[in-house]
Amino acid sequence: MGEPTEEVQVPTYFANIVTTQFNVDELTLEFRRFIPSHRKLSLKSGVQIQSVPPPSPQEVMEQEPVARVVLTFTAAKSLKEYLDQTIAKVESARKAGQVNV
Numbered sequence: 001m002g003e004p005t006e007e008v009q010v011p012t013y014f015a016n017i018v019t020t021q022f023n024v025d026e027l028t029l030e031f032r033r034f035i036p037s038h039r040k041l042s043l044k045s046g047v048q049i050q051s052v053p054p055p056s057p058q059e060v061m062e063q064e065p066v067a068r069v070v071l072t073f074t075a076a077k078s079l080k081e082y083l084d085q086t087i088a089k090v091e092s093a094r095k096a097g098q099v100n101v
Contacts, residue, residue, distance in 0.1 A: 013033075
């Protein structure tokens with residue numbers, strides 16, 4: 001039997017919203033993509049740059065998840081510790097214009 005000729009690639013998904021459900025043993029993360037259509041935005045005339053208002057909870061839940069990840073309690077704690085340590089460093093680097101941290 002021959003060796004596989006192609007590497008298996010891990011799927012990559014774009015998401016800009018994450019919803020969570022936490023219970024005693026696990027954390028479920030559902031990643032969603034929400035991109036409002038231009039006609040739903042109330043554009044002000046003469047304004048070049050406008051922020052997009054956040055979607056309502058109903059609009060979020062209407063979007064099907066692009067991925068679901070279930071973490072054990074221990075993995076969720078590790079993720080929290082990692083994010084607590086890393087986010088401040090990344091924010092500082094972004095403000096300083098650094099690309100890589």
